[in-house]
Amino acid sequence: MALDPTSLLSARARTTGSSVIRDLLRLLDDPTVLSLAGGLPAPEAMPAERLRVALDRALRADGAYGCPALQYGATEGVPALRALIAEEACALDGRTTHDDVLVTTGSQQALDLLARVLIDPGDVAVVEQPGYLGTIQVLAGAAARLLGVPIDDDGMRTDVLETLLRDGTRPKLVVVVPDFQNPSGARLSAERRMHLGALAERYGFVVVEDDPYRELRFTDDVLPPVRAHTGLAVSLGSSSKTLAPGLRVGWMSGPRALVVPLTRAKQTADLHTSTLAQHAVHDVMADRPFVAAHLDHLRTLYAARADALDAALAEAFGDGIEHRAPRGGFFLWVRLPGADTNALLPQAIGHGVAFVPGAAFSIDGRPTDTARLSFASLAMRDLPTAAQRLARAVGSPVPASI
Amino acid sequence: MALDPTSLLSARARTTGSSVIRDLLRLLDDPTVLSLAGGLPAPEAMPAERLRVALDRALRADGAYGCPALQYGATEGVPALRALIAEEACALDGRTTHDDVLVTTGSQQALDLLARVLIDPGDVAVVEQPGYLGTIQVLAGAAARLLGVPIDDDGMRTDVLETLLRDGTRPKLVVVVPDFQNPSGARLSAERRMHLGALAERYGFVVVEDDPYRELRFTDDVLPPVRAHTGLAVSLGSSSKTLAPGLRVGWMSGPRALVVPLTRAKQTADLHTSTLAQHAVHDVMADRPFVAAHLDHLRTLYAARADALDAALAEAFGDGIEHRAPRGGFFLWVRLPGADTNALLPQAIGHGVAFVPGAAFSIDGRPTDTARLSFASLAMRDLPTAAQRLARAVGSPVPASI
Numbered sequence: 001m002a003l004d005p006t007s008l009l010s011a012r013a014r015t016t017g018s019s020v021i022r023d024l025l026r027l028l029d030d031p032t033v034l035s036l037a038g039g040l041p042a043p044e045a046m047p048a049e050r051l052r053v054a055l056d057r058a059l060r061a062d063g064a065y066g067c068p069a070l071q072y073g074a075t076e077g078v079p080a081l082r083a084l085i086a087e088e089a090c091a092l093d094g095r096t097t098h099d100d101v102l103v104t105t106g107s108q109q110a111l112d113l114l115a116r117v118l119i120d121p122g123d124v125a126v127v128e129q130p131g132y133l134g135t136i137q138v139l140a141g142a143a144a145r146l147l148g149v150p151i152d153d154d155g156m157r158t159d160v161l162e163t164l165l166r167d168g169t170r171p172k173l174v175v176v177v178p179d180f181q182n183p184s185g186a187r188l189s190a191e192r193r194m195h196l197g198a199l200a201e202r203y204g205f206v207v208v209e210d211d212p213y214r215e216l217r218f219t220d221d222v223l224p225p226v227r228a229h230t231g232l233a234v235s236l237g238s239s240s241k242t243l244a245p246g247l248r249v250g251w252m253s254g255p256r257a258l259v260v261p262l263t264r265a266k267q268t269a270d271l272h273t274s275t276l277a278q279h280a281v282h283d284v285m286a287d288r289p290f291v292a293a294h295l296d297h298l299r300t301l302y303a304a305r306a307d308a309l310d311a312a313l314a315e316a317f318g319d320g321i322e323h324r325a326p327r328g329g330f331f332l333w334v335r336l337p338g339a340d341t342n343a344l345l346p347q348a349i350g351h352g353v354a355f356v357p358g359a360a361f362s363i364d365g366r367p368t369d370t371a372r373l374s375f376a377s378l379a380m381r382d383l384p385t386a387a388q389r390l391a392r393a394v395g396s397p398v399p400a401s402i
Numbered sequence: 403m404a405l406d407p408t409s410l411l412s413a414r415a416r417t418t419g420s421s422v423i424r425d426l427l428r429l430l431d432d433p434t435v436l437s438l439a440g441g442l443p444a445p446e447a448m449p450a451e452r453l454r455v456a457l458d459r460a461l462r463a464d465g466a467y468g469c470p471a472l473q474y475g476a477t478e479g480v481p482a483l484r485a486l487i488a489e490e491a492c493a494l495d496g497r498t499t500h501d502d503v504l505v506t507t508g509s510q511q512a513l514d515l516l517a518r519v520l521i522d523p524g525d526v527a528v529v530e531q532p533g534y535l536g537t538i539q540v541l542a543g544a545a546a547r548l549l550g551v552p553i554d555d556d557g558m559r560t561d562v563l564e565t566l567l568r569d570g571t572r573p574k575l576v577v578v579v580p581d582f583q584n585p586s587g588a589r590l591s592a593e594r595r596m597h598l599g600a601l602a603e604r605y606g607f608v609v610v611e612d613d614p615y616r617e618l619r620f621t622d623d624v625l626p627p628v629r630a631h632t633g634l635a636v637s638l639g640s641s642s643k644t645l646a647p648g649l650r651v652g653w654m655s656g657p658r659a660l661v662v663p664l665t666r667a668k669q670t671a672d673l674h675t676s677t678l679a680q681h682a683v684h685d686v687m688a689d690r691p692f693v694a695a696h697l698d699h700l701r702t703l704y705a706a707r708a709d710a711l712d713a714a715l716a717e718a719f720g721d722g723i724e725h726r727a728p729r730g731g732f733f734l735w736v737r738l739p740g741a742d743t744n745a746l747l748p749q750a751i752g753h754g755v756a757f758v759p760g761a762a763f764s765i766d767g768r769p770t771d772t773a774r775l776s777f778a779s780l781a782m783r784d785l786p787t788a789a790q791r792l793a794r795a796v797g798s799p800v801p802a803s804i
Contacts, residue, residue, distance in 0.1 A: 003606040005634060006659045008574055013519040013663040031466055043468025051472070052461040059454040064433055065779060066445025070453070070646035105507055105650075105672040112671050117415040138670050172410055204405040232407060244472035246677035248507075257408045261415040268539050269514050270507040274676050275648035377467060 012141060034386040037354040039182065039330050040377040042305075045298050046244040050290060054283035058276065069279040075267045077103025077251070078275060081282040089235060089253045093227040096235075096253040102262055105273045107212055107238045107250040108134050109266070111175075114208055114234065115142040116265045117258065118172045126164070126174040128156050130333075130361035130370070132182045132210065135175050146363045147171065153324070155181065155188030158195040165203045173206040174199075178226065180213040180329025183361045183372035187327060190223050197229025205232070206258070212238040212250075213329035215295050218303040231255050239281050241330070242298065247277040302376060305383060306332065309375040312387035320394065330376035333358075335369055336394060342367045344393060353389035414543060436788040439756040441584065441732050442779040444707075447700050448646040452692060456685035460678065471681040477669045479505025479653070480677060483684040491637060491655045495629040498637075498655040504664055507675045509614055509640045509652040510536050511668070513577075516610055516636065517544040518667045519660065520574045528566075528576040530558050532735075532763035532772070534584045534612065537577050548765045549573065555726070557583065557590030560597040567605045575608040576601075580628065582615040582731025585763045585774035589729060592625050599631025607634070608660070614640040614652075615731035617697050620705040633657050641683050643732070644700065649679040704778060707785060708734065711777040714789035722796065732778035735760075737771055738796060744769045746795060755791035 058069035065071045068078070076082060082101045089096035104110040111134060119125060121143035127135055129148030139146055147169065149161045156176050176196070178188040188196075200207045209226045214237075227233035234254030239247055252262070266272070285291060306326045313321055313334065322335040336344070341357035348355060358370030378386060460471035467473045470480075478484060484503040491498035506512040513536060521527060523545035529537055531550030541548055549571065551563045558578050576598070580590040590598075602609045611628045616639075629635035636656030641649055654664070668674070687693060708728045715723055715736065724737040738746070743759035750757060760772030780788060 003603070003634065004659060005608060005657050008520055008606070008608060009660075009663060010518065010520055010522045010525075012522075013667065038474070040467055040474055043464075043473075046468050046472045048461050048469045048472060052458060055457050055461070056454060059450050059457070062445075065442055066448055067450045067646075068648075070448040070450060070648040071445075072440070072442055072642075072647045105676075108670070109672045116412065118410055118412055120412045120414075123412075134670070134673070141667075141670050201405070204410070206407060206410060232405065240474075244469075244678075245474045246470075246472040248672060248674070248676040255407050257406060258411075261408075261411060265415065265543075268510070268536070268543050269671065270511045270650060271536070272650070274507075274650040274679055276646075276682075277676055277678060280678075 012143070033349055033352055033354050034378060034382050034389065035354045036373040036375070036378065036386055036390075037356050038377060039374055041241055041245065042301060042377055045301060047284070047294055050284055050294075051244065051280055054280040055276070057283060058279035061279075069276045071275065073272050073275040073278070075263050075272045077101065077273065078278040078282060081278050081285075084282060084285055085237065085251050086253065089227075089237075093225050093235065093253070095227065095231060099256055100253045100259055102252050102259050102266065103273050103278060104250045104252060104266065105270055106240060106245070106248045107210055107236045108138075109269065110236045110250055110252045111135055111138045111208070111210065113262045113265045113269065114173065114206075115139055115144070117261045118206060119144045124169060124171040126161065126171045127363070128176055128181065129363065130183050130358060131175070132177055133360055135210065136361075136363060144172075148363050151181065151184055151186050153186055155186045155192055156196070158192045158199065161196070162199055165199060170203065171205045173208055175208040175210060176226070177211065177213070178209050178223070179211055180216060180326065180331070182213070182329070183331055183356065183358070184333040185326040185329055185331050187223070193223060193226050194229050197226050197233065200230045200232040207233040208236065209233055210236045212236070212241045215242050216298060216302055216330070217328035218299060218306065219327060227253065234258065242295065243281060243284060247281060249273060249277045249281045302330070305375040305378070305380060308380055308383045309373065309387065312384040315384070316387040316391035317394075320391070330374050332373045332375055334371050334373055336371065337369055339369045339394060340367045341369060341371045344371075348390055348393040351389045351393040353386045353393065355390070414545070435751055435754055435756050436780060436784050436791065437756045438775040438777070438780065438788055438792075439758050440779060441776055443643055443647065444703060444779055447703060449686070449696055452686055452696075453646065453682055456682040457678070459685055460681035463681075471678045473677065475674050475677040475680070477665050477674045479503065479675065480680040480684060483680050483687075486684060486687055487639065487653050488655065491629075491639075495627050495637065495655070497629065497633060501658055502655045502661055504654050504661050504668065505675050505680060506652045506654060506668065507672055508642060508647070508650045509612055509638045511671065512638045512652055512654045513537055513540045513610070513612065515664045515667045515671065516575065516608075517541055517546070519663045520608060521546045526571060526573040528563065528573045529765070530578055530583065531765065532585050532760060533577070534579055535762055537612065538763075538765060546574075550765045553583065553586055553588050555588055557588045557594055558598070560594045560601065563598070564601055567601060572605065573607045575610055577610040577612060578628070579613065579615070580611045580625070581613055582618065582728065582733070584615070584731070585733055585758065585760070586735040587728040587731055587733050589625070595625060595628050596631050599628050599635065602632045602634040609635040610638065611635055612638040614638070614643045617644050618700060618704055618732070619730035620701060620708065621729060629655065636660065644697065645683060645686060649683060651675060651679045651683045704732070707777040707780070707782060710782055710785045711775065711789065714786040717786070718789040718793035719796075722793070728777075732776050734775045734777055736773050736775060738773065739771055741771045741796060742769045743771060743773045746773075750792055750795040753791045753795040755788045755795065757792065
């Protein structure tokens with residue numbers, strides 16, 4: 001070869017580093033490590049048999065151009081799925097219509113398309129701190145200037161955001177995970193949702209509410225989305241946490257003035273999301289008795305695991321850990337006073353347990369004493385073992401070779 | 403709403419216009435129009451029953467984290483599929499290994515990722531003229547400076563490319579569709595493949611050979627890919643034309659030094675391609691007797707349609723059209739001397755037939771007397787009718803209202 005092709009890389013490709021998420025996915029291959037790291041759904045939470053029935057039906061259907069689940073489709077998504085998503089969104093936000101919905105290849109693509117369509121290099125984007133890694137990566141890749149706003153139990157501190165805005169900060173977008181946030185488990189309160197909507201209207205920015213965990217609540221209360229309070233909000237949904245991530249079917253509902261350019265951006269990105277997967281998701285979502293029973297099952301399953309991990313941590317650590325019982329979702333956020341969780345991770349893996357250090361969720365990547373523990377994918381019997389291994393790793397001396 | 407959200411759009415989103423491909427996909431909905439426009443596979447060419455068996459098997463499989471076809475997977479792709487793609491690629495190019503393969507959400511995503519990783523605004527990219535619309539859109543979206551090199555029956559005029567290079571043009575990449583090009587049906591000759599590889603080595607650019615129609619040849623001769631001649635080539639493959647586009651499973655094989663940053667870019671784009679679709683494609687591709695019989699069937703089917711459209715055009719137009727019998731793929735490229743095919747399209751739709759004007763495949767978009775006719779998706783009995791309608795449209799006066 002005459003040339004090293006790395007010399008041809010774009011500025012963006014030169015500055016993008018390797019990723020913690022990607023490296024985490026590799027941990028799946030080591031069966032001796034109990035992983036509290038990944039955000040994977042529980043194996044028994046994915047309705048394989050119901051999806052098999054759905055796919056069987058989709059593959060027997062026929063249309064003017066053959067089986068619609070196998071043929072090219074419109075970039076916006078399969079019409080029946082868009083209609084169903086619009087109906088469910090409108091029941092919560094009172095404004096979404098069919099034309100406001102774009103089906104995406106997972107929520108990750110929705111974040112990527114929003115960055116493409118809204119961010120020029122140097123534009124300001126506000127994220128939660130700690131916040132979802134995939135969002136931070138997308139926005140950093142688009143050369144946004146990232147500003148973090150801290151969260152507490154009630155989600156993003158909208159009072160801190162308001163101070164930034166009053167002081168002249170003019171973000172293009174503000175991204176929140178309103179329900180059972182990744183990584184902290186926090187839930188944006190009803191009051192702050194309203195406040196965030198009002199700030200968007202007053203200062204002119206787009207609110208992105210990335211809401212894959214909405215249905216995985218351990219209590220009965222439903223909070224209205226930010227999009228109920230402002231037409232400047234874009235709501236992201238996903239089948240990854242409630243059905244199966246391998247489908248890669250997500251969606252967004254937002255103002256038509258953004259959905260049109262987002263659709264154009266999606267066309268150059270991948271033409272459209274798999275029609276096969278869209279038909280499967282539509283078949284299952286339209287089966288309302290199944291969905292109701294399935295979500296009940298998931299809430300019971302994940303609530304039991306959250307409780308079990310919570311209890312196991314208290315048992316294994318005593319006062320050596322700060323944490324609170326989650327109210328939904330996949331994650332339990334812990335503080336290990338005095339620890340550097342970046343340095344702890346290799347030790348923990350050596351003890352047969354993995355987690356994600358808090359630094360992975362921060363803009364600056366500085367070491368912290370926090371960590372995200374997922375209770376979603378380990379079996380009940382493994383959760384106490386994982387907590388004990390983590391406690392032993394915290395108590396263990398650092399080997400000289402690390 | 404306090405603000406029109408279009409005022410927040412990025413520079414890129416403001417300049418991206420509506421797209422011909424997307425508008426074409428909408429034509430699917432009108433059953434009275436015979437469409438020679440879309441590049442859709444024939445309904446009977448998509449092996450729905452074999453895919454149903456594959457998906458049934460994939461959904462009954464179990465792994466450490468549940469059904470692998472439903473769970474999150476590695477960004478690079480499902481290992482067994484990557485291995486199979488690497489094996490088939492290596493048989494042709496003598497260099498591809500497992501680590502050189504990245505599974506993509508259709509070939510369109512591969513083009514998009516290559517633009518992200520290689521193109522900074524103002525970088526030069528060379529495309530065929532006429533050339534694939536999806537490539538032109540991606541590169542224009544990345545703010546590349548596009549240069550066109552004309553094609554003839556033997557594909558890109560590499561002698562013209564060499565003159566440009568000698569005169570100082572320094573492209574980051576050169577994109578070709580080597581087999582049965584979209585839109586012209588041309589096939590890059592063995593000599594030009596070698597020449598293109600040598601030019602890449604001498605002048606230091608990446609060759610992207612986008613090759614979805616490779617297997618759809620009506621004759622027996624196989625030409626080695628450009629990647630057989632240079633390690634600076636990236637070969638794109640797809641299951642869209644041979645199995646089903648609704649799966650959205652494509653792949654690329656290229657130098658590891660590019661596959662690593664391409665994988666990072668893909669992670670921010672959509673985490674990974676649907677594991678469900680990847681498992682289905684792997685199951686079918688690994689069934690070599692099925693694939694051999696299926697490809698034989700496709701070649702016979704499409705060759706018969708190509709012949710039928712070719713004969714019907716000669717019958718309907720006589721000397722009023724220039725065209726040649728395709729040697730593979732989906733498309734027949736025609737010249738209608740004296741016509742403006744942009745202006746002809748609405749008239750043709752009025753007569754119940756659609757096509758894509760040649761201008762859609764050019765960088766400058768200027769009207770031409772050329773058109774792309776797809777013979778792939780219409781039934782044999784409809785091809786003569788489509789040709790007759792087109793001839794009537796060409797002969798018809800322009801209505802004053804258009």
